[in-house]
Amino acid sequence: MSKKVYSDAKAALDGLLHDGMTILAGGFGLCGxxxxxxxxxxxxxxxxxxxxxxxxxxxxxxxxxxxxxxxVKKMISSYVGENKTxxxxxxxxxxxxxxxxxxxLAERCRAGGAGIPAFYTKTGVGTIIAEGKETKxxxxxxxxxxxxxTGDLAIVKAWKGDTAGNVVFRKTARNFNAPMATAGKTxxxxxxxxxxxGQLDPDGIHLPSIYTHRIFQGQDFEKRIEFRTVSDx
Amino acid sequence: MSKKVYSDAKAALDGLLHDGMTILAGGFGLCGxxxxxxxxxxxxxxxxxxxxxxxxxxxxxxxxxxxxxxxVKKMISSYVGENKTxxxxxxxxxxxxxxxxxxxLAERCRAGGAGIPAFYTKTGVGTIIAEGKETKxxxxxxxxxxxxxTGDLAIVKAWKGDTAGNVVFRKTARNFNAPMATAGKTxxxxxxxxxxxGQLDPDGIHLPSIYTHRIFQGQDFEKRIEFRTVSDx
Amino acid sequence: xxxxxxxMCARAAQxxxxxxxxxLGIGMPTKVANFIPEDMDVxxxxxxxMLGMGPFPTDNEVDADLINAxxxxxxxxxxxxxxxxxxxxxxxxxxxxxxxxxxxxxxxENGDLANWMIPGKMVKGMGGAMDLVAGVKRVVILMDHNAKxxxxxxxxxxxxxxxxxxxxxxxxTELGLFxxxxxxVHIQELAPDVSVDEVRDRSEATIVTQ
Amino acid sequence: xxxxxxxMCARAAQxxxxxxxxxLGIGMPTKVANFIPEDMDVxxxxxxxMLGMGPFPTDNEVDADLINAxxxxxxxxxxxxxxxxxxxxxxxxxxxxxxxxxxxxxxxENGDLANWMIPGKMVKGMGGAMDLVAGVKRVVILMDHNAKxxxxxxxxxxxxxxxxxxxxxxxxTELGLFxxxxxxVHIQELAPDVSVDEVRDRSEATIVTQ
Numbered sequence: 001m002s003k004k005v006y007s008d009a010k011a012a013l014d015g016l017l018h019d020g021m022t023i024l025a026g027g028f029g030l031c032g033x034x035x036x037x038x039x040x041x042x043x044x045x046x047x048x049x050x051x052x053x054x055x056x057x058x059x060x061x062x063x064x065x066x067x068x069x070x071x072v073k074k075m076i077s078s079y080v081g082e083n084k085t086x087x088x089x090x091x092x093x094x095x096x097x098x099x100x101x102x103x104x105l106a107e108r109c110r111a112g113g114a115g116i117p118a119f120y121t122k123t124g125v126g127t128i129i130a131e132g133k134e135t136k137x138x139x140x141x142x143x144x145x146x147x148x149x150t151g152d153l154a155i156v157k158a159w160k161g162d163t164a165g166n167v168v169f170r171k172t173a174r175n176f177n178a179p180m181a182t183a184g185k186t187x188x189x190x191x192x193x194x195x196x197x198g199q200l201d202p203d204g205i206h207l208p209s210i211y212t213h214r215i216f217q218g219q220d221f222e223k224r225i226e227f228r229t230v231s232d233x
Numbered sequence: 234m235s236k237k238v239y240s241d242a243k244a245a246l247d248g249l250l251h252d253g254m255t256i257l258a259g260g261f262g263l264c265g266x267x268x269x270x271x272x273x274x275x276x277x278x279x280x281x282x283x284x285x286x287x288x289x290x291x292x293x294x295x296x297x298x299x300x301x302x303x304x305v306k307k308m309i310s311s312y313v314g315e316n317k318t319x320x321x322x323x324x325x326x327x328x329x330x331x332x333x334x335x336x337x338l339a340e341r342c343r344a345g346g347a348g349i350p351a352f353y354t355k356t357g358v359g360t361i362i363a364e365g366k367e368t369k370x371x372x373x374x375x376x377x378x379x380x381x382x383t384g385d386l387a388i389v390k391a392w393k394g395d396t397a398g399n400v401v402f403r404k405t406a407r408n409f410n411a412p413m414a415t416a417g418k419t420x421x422x423x424x425x426x427x428x429x430x431g432q433l434d435p436d437g438i439h440l441p442s443i444y445t446h447r448i449f450q451g452q453d454f455e456k457r458i459e460f461r462t463v464s465d466x
Numbered sequence: 467x468x469x470x471x472x473x474m475c476a477r478a479a480q481x482x483x484x485x486x487x488x489x490l491g492i493g494m495p496t497k498v499a500n501f502i503p504e505d506m507d508v509x510x511x512x513x514x515x516m517l518g519m520g521p522f523p524t525d526n527e528v529d530a531d532l533i534n535a536x537x538x539x540x541x542x543x544x545x546x547x548x549x550x551x552x553x554x555x556x557x558x559x560x561x562x563x564x565x566x567x568x569x570x571x572x573x574x575e576n577g578d579l580a581n582w583m584i585p586g587k588m589v590k591g592m593g594g595a596m597d598l599v600a601g602v603k604r605v606v607i608l609m610d611h612n613a614k615x616x617x618x619x620x621x622x623x624x625x626x627x628x629x630x631x632x633x634x635x636x637x638x639t640e641l642g643l644f645x646x647x648x649x650x651v652h653i654q655e656l657a658p659d660v661s662v663d664e665v666r667d668r669s670e671a672t673i674v675t676q
Numbered sequence: 677x678x679x680x681x682x683x684m685c686a687r688a689a690q691x692x693x694x695x696x697x698x699x700l701g702i703g704m705p706t707k708v709a710n711f712i713p714e715d716m717d718v719x720x721x722x723x724x725x726m727l728g729m730g731p732f733p734t735d736n737e738v739d740a741d742l743i744n745a746x747x748x749x750x751x752x753x754x755x756x757x758x759x760x761x762x763x764x765x766x767x768x769x770x771x772x773x774x775x776x777x778x779x780x781x782x783x784x785e786n787g788d789l790a791n792w793m794i795p796g797k798m799v800k801g802m803g804g805a806m807d808l809v810a811g812v813k814r815v816v817i818l819m820d821h822n823a824k825x826x827x828x829x830x831x832x833x834x835x836x837x838x839x840x841x842x843x844x845x846x847x848x849t850e851l852g853l854f855x856x857x858x859x860x861v862h863i864q865e866l867a868p869d870v871s872v873d874e875v876r877d878r879s880e881a882t883i884v885t886q
Contacts, residue, residue, distance in 0.1 A: 003485060003507075028724045028761070029747035031740065054761070081800035082747075090799075099799075102723065103765025103807030110762035111352070115559030115601055117371035119344070119352040121769060122810040126788075126841025129806065138350035138380075147371075159741075164509075164518075164545040170436060171758050172725050173741040178760035182560065198544030203403060204437040205547040206760070208517050209509070210487045210562050223740035229748040231732040236695060236717075261514040261551070262537035264530065287551070314590035315537075332589075335513065336555025336597030343552035348769035348811050354559060355600040359578075359631025362596065392531075397719075397728075397755040404548050405515050406531040411550035415770065431754030438757040439550070441727050442719070443697045443772050456530035462538040464522040 004165050004209075005194070006216040009040035012188050016153055017046040020073075024109060024151035024180040025053040025063060029082075030226045032173030033062045034157040036190050036218040041155075042069055052076040052109070052151060054102060054176050056083045061224050070094070076149075078102035082226065101129060104146050106179050111148035113182025113211075118147050154184025157218075158207070161191040162198075165212030166205045174206060181211045188214040192221060237398050237442075238427070239449040242273035245421050249386055250279040253306075257342060257384035257413040258286040258296060262315075262459045265406030266295045267390040269423050269451040274388075275302055285309040285342070285384060287335060287409050289316045294457050303327070309382075311335035315459065334362060337379050339412050344381035346415025346444075351380050387417025390451075391440070394424040395431075398445030399438045407439060414444045421447040425454060468611075468640035469657040476501040477655075478567055478608050478638050482508050489513060489558070489598055491568035492536040495608050498567055509545060511563055513594040515554045518546035535594060555594070559601040566602040568595065570609045570637075572624040575650040575671035577634040579607065580626035592629060599630035611639035611668050618670040620644070620651055641665050650674045678821075678850035679867040686711040687865075688777055688818050688848050692718050699723060699768070699808055701778035702746040705818050708777055719755060721773055723804040725764045728756035745804060765804070769811040776812040778805065780819045780847075782834040785881035787844040787856040789817065790836035802839060809840035821849035821878050828880040830854070830861055851875050860884045 006012035023041070027033030038057075041049075042065050049072050056075055057064035066072050067085045074096035080086050089095040100108065101123045111119055120143035124130045130144040137143070156177045159170035167189055169177055181187045189207070194217040239245035256274070260266030271290075274282075275298050282305050289308055290297035299305050300318045307329035313319050322328040333341065334356045344352055353376035357363045363377040370376070389410045392403035400422055402410055414420045422440070427450035469477065471494060479501035482488060489511045490496050499521075502508050510519040512534040519534060520541035527541060534540045549557075557563065572580040579599055582592040599605050613619055620637065637644045641664065642656040650672030653665060666673050679687060681704060689711035692698060699721045700706050709731075712718050720729040722744040729744060730751035737751060744750045759767075767773060782790040789809055792802040809815050823829055830847065847854040851874065852866040860882030863875060876883045 029743065031724070031743045031747070077801060079801035079803040097799075099801050101802055101806035102761070102804035103769055103811075106761035106765050107347075107349075107769075110556075113560050113562075114340070114556035115561055116340075116352050116354060117374075117376055118369075119349050121349060123769060123807045124840075125810070127806065127838040129802075136351075141350075143350055162545075166545070166547050168436070169758075169760075171739065171741040171752070172722070172743055174436075174758055174760045175725050176761045179762040182556065182562075196544075201437065202518075202542060202546040203401070203407075203439075203548050204434065206436075208547045208549060208553075208557070209545060210511070210517055210557055225738065225740050225749060226743070226747040227749070228738060229732045229750075230735050230738060232734070261535075262533065264514070264533045264537070310591060312591035312593040330589075332591050334592055334596035335551070335594035336559055336601075339551035339555050340559075343766075346770050346772075347766035348771055356559060356597045358600070360596065360628045362592075395755075399755070399757050402548075402550075404529065404531040404542070405512070405533055407548055407550045408515050409551045412552040415766065415772075429754075435728075435752060435756040436758050441757045441759060441763075441767070442755060443721070443727060443767060458528065458530050458539060459533070459537040460539070461528060462522045462540075463525050463528060465524070 004212060004215050005163050006214050008216055009036040009190060012214045012216045013037060013040050016186055017041065017044050019046055020048045021153060022050040022151040024154040024184050025051055026156045026177030026180045027053065028175035029055050030057065030062050030224050032157050032175050032177055034155040034190050035222060037155040037188060038063060038065055042066055047071045048073045050074040052149060054078050054105060056080045056086045058082055059085050074098065076100055078105050106176060108146055108149035109179040109183040112150040113179065116148050118145050120145055150183045150185065152185050154180045154187040156181045156187060156189045158189050158191045160193045160195060160200060161189055161215050162195050162200055164197045165209030165215055166200055167207035167212060168200055168204065169206050178206055181207050186213045187211050190216055190218045192218065237445060237448050238396050239447050241449055242269040242423060245447045245449045246270060246273050249419055250274065250277050252279055253281045254386060255283040255384040257387040257417050258284055259389045259410030259413045260286065261408035262288050263290065263295050263457050265390050265408050265410055267388040267423050268455060270388040270421060271296060271298055275299055280304045281306045283307040285382060287311050287338060289313040289319045291315055292318050307331065309333055311338050339409060341379055341382035342412040342416040345383035346412065349381050351378050353378055383416045383418065385418050387413045387420040389414045389420060389422045391422055391424045393426045393428060393433060394422055394448050395428050395433055397430045398442030398448055399433055400440035400445060401433055401437065402439050411440055414440050419446045420444050423449055423451045425451065467657065467659045474608060474638055474640060477643060478606060481606060482565065486564040487511055489563050489566040489602060493569050495567040495569060513554050513558060515549050515551055516546060518543045555597050558597050561601055561603055563602045565604045565606060566598045567606045567608050568598065570607045570619065572619050572621055572626050573607055573634050573637055574621050574624045577632040577646040578624045579629045579634050580624040581629050583627045595629050599633040604635045605633050607634055607637040609639055611641045618668065620669040620671040622670055647674065652676065677867065677869045684818060684848055684850060687853060688816060691816060692775065696774040697721055699773050699776040699812065703779050705777040705779060723764050723768060725759050725761055726756060728753045765807050768807050771811055771813055773812045775814045775816060776808045777816045777818050778808065780817045780829065782829050782831055782836050783817055783844050783847055784831050784834045785860040787842040788834045789839045789844050790834040791839050793837045805839050809843040814845045815843050817844055817847040819849055821851045828878065830879040830881040832880055862886065
């Protein structure tokens with residue numbers, strides 16, 4: 001029943017990390033990132049990582065931490081602004097970068113998890129994103145073929161999860177966590193609140209247990225805010 | 234605010250029906266079918282319909298009603314057992330039938346709603362389902378190309394909806410309702426319970442309001458059960 | 467002595483492992499659920515949109531919104547979760563289901579499966595069977611060794627329209643458990659007092675002994 | 677007299693219709709939300725996974741789990757709904773969003789748009805811009821008529837890498853509202869006292885009068 005439950009990030013990632021692997025990391029900006037697993041991956045020293053993540057964190061938080069330690073060989077992202085470490089390593093030729101349009105990246109993960117090796121999209125047709133890719137006409141319009149994306153490991157942050165592996169996200173922290181969870185050969189989920197089966201509404205679960213191979217409750221989430229914008233109310 | 238809300242099925246479908254149109258109908262067996270709209274479509278007398286629906290109802294309920302009145306020209310389905318009217322009309326050559334594997338039908342609707350004109354799947358490779366369709370190899374395996382599917386109208390049954398068009402399904406009545414809702418040029422939703430915006434959990438909505446063009450609360454749902462199987466407890 | 471239907475289901479249940487996610491076909495495969503050890507955690511998927519399927523309801527638990535892929539009323543369990551048909555088959559097609567146990571009309575020695583259509587008779591449709599055999603990690607067929615007229619169902623080649631090409635992993639019949647492998651159908655296990663000759667007599671496929 | 681930035685945003689807001697679902701780009705387009713009439717129901721999508729986006733929170737409403745696509749903290753409204761990134765872009769790519777208002781570096785007279793990359797400078801990435809311009813029903817560009825160095829941004833051809841080919845419908849600048857059409861950029865409306873000659877002087881694109 002609780003064979004999926006681990007005590008912390010280090011235990012949950014034990015045996016899953018190896019040099020040169022591909023990791024799919026949930027989150028958008030710093031919102032909904034698996035912050036405990038990012039720290040555990042840094043501490044493990046695993047290197048030459050290919051990481052698919054919409055963003056690259058900031059210099060001293062999120063995936064930026066793995067850039068500082070030069071554990072990342074390649075990023076697959078849609079937007080990497082807000083990270084000076086990234087800029088420096090990229091301009092020095094120390095980091096590979098594959099830009100995917102945000103929706104194409106999301107759909108590639110969704111497809112990878114759904115057994116769809118390729119799909120067609122209008123996104124990027126006529127731009128450098130379509131260069132070298134197959135195109136095809138449907139009903140008089142040109143589309144570009146994009147491949148499904150899978151990874152050795154998906155690292156996912158959620159709000160609540162049960163010990164069977166059913167998972168619920170909160171507000172815009174859902175983002176890439178759900179599609180990436182489905183595309184990892186192994187998927188590890190860190191939650192703020194781990195509960196018993198039956199405590200989550202079965203109509204309201206965002207990620208069914210079948211995708212969750214390991215799960216743990218993180219302690220003291222920082223949940224850093226990137227741009228705190230407020231009004232006078 | 235309530236411009237999407239209509240009084241009943243007839244009002245909600247007013248102006249949307251025309252001979253020869255394609256209708257996407259949610260439901261699995263008799264579970265989660267838009268029973269009020271099926272009756273209203275029957276009463277409208279619209280004909281030569283192409284209907285995509287996983288099943289064809291039973292003789293005297295669900296889509297079977299539109300077969301009895303010979304309003305249907307073609308069905309796109311994965312399983313049409315349990316309907317003798319269907320059998321008679323099909324064997325008499327009065328009804329066209331396009332079989333889609335259940336998952337392919339669901340994915341075609343999801344793709345149609347998501348702007349994906351075609352995708353590749355292993356389902357059906359080497360069978361008559363793949364005949365006449367393009368195939369392609371990815372990583373040494375053969376896949377068949379399937380097209381996204383859209384319709385003039387999606388008719389959807391849900392549990393609760395708000396007047397803005399956000400919708401929640403209940404248990405296994407969700408089935409094809411969600412993907413088909415996204416693939417209709419117009420989508421009309423019938424709900425058991427229509428509530429005000431803010432009364433549904435924004436993390437628990439299955440169909441965002443953007444897909445719902447019209448909505449109404451149905452009265453006296455029959456919700457017929459196809460095979461009532463019980464245990465002694 | 468050939469296995470009874472209950473023994474066939476029990477034998478199929480032995481192929482399950484703790485933590486497995488399993489999809490059971492309509493008919494005999496459904497009964498495999500009755501033979502799972504109490505202490506084994508097996509999670510049943512119903513392709514109409516549910517994981518964690520429970521048994522039939524009592525009379526007053528019956529819920530029209532809660533059915534399985536055979537359109538029978540069922541119940542939920544504490545681990546239940548519901549999803550739509552596109553998500554359900556994303557799960558199936560994506561290889562996330564560990565095992566599917568299905569019936570068959572014919573199985574060929576190369577793993578071809580026919581279980582959805584008999585031309586000339588009424589065609590009901592493949593439902594989710596083509597998706598299941600294409601996507602699920604391991605496909606186990608649970609069927610009578612021969613058709614009602616005595617003809618072989620384990621064949622060199624299927625002559626009925628295929629559900630999938632080269633998709634079957636194992637076959638359980640009243641005569642034993644067989645695996646599709648190099649050179650044909652390999653005998654893994656025979657029911658008590660069933661001989662290799664009997665299997666050969668009642669099959670058209672090439673039967674390989676270990 | 678050219679429009680002020682507020683007047684440009686107000687003019688863009690006039691293009692919205694009751695019931696519209698709209699995605700606003702980062703920067704000036706975000707401010708269009710401030711100019712929508714009280715009685716008009718416009719629903720804002722944020723491509724990181726939300727419909728029904730509300731304004732910035734008060735200090736004690738700030739929620740790290742609730743941000744917009746610019747990573748700014750925001751609030752929810754009674755009509756809010758959250759979804760994942762794949763669903764968000766299914767909505768965008770599938771043509772369900774009525775309008776997107778975006779900034780631009782360059783627009784060509786055939787509707788080509790460049791707004792994501794300046795080779796040689798740091799490349800931040802396209803984010804969701806390529807998906808938005810490819811999928812949204814109507815793409816309106818809100819930008820200064822000229823670059824800071826005075827060079828034209830309305831061009832015969834873009835020389836920066838494209839965000840999308842032939843994707844722009846309309847352009848609003850401080851000089852007026854323009855539409856991509858037969859033969860070039862059509863003047864729909866000019867700001868007070870702005871002449872066709874001024875538009876031609878400050879553009880490289882072919883300017884067409886009605």
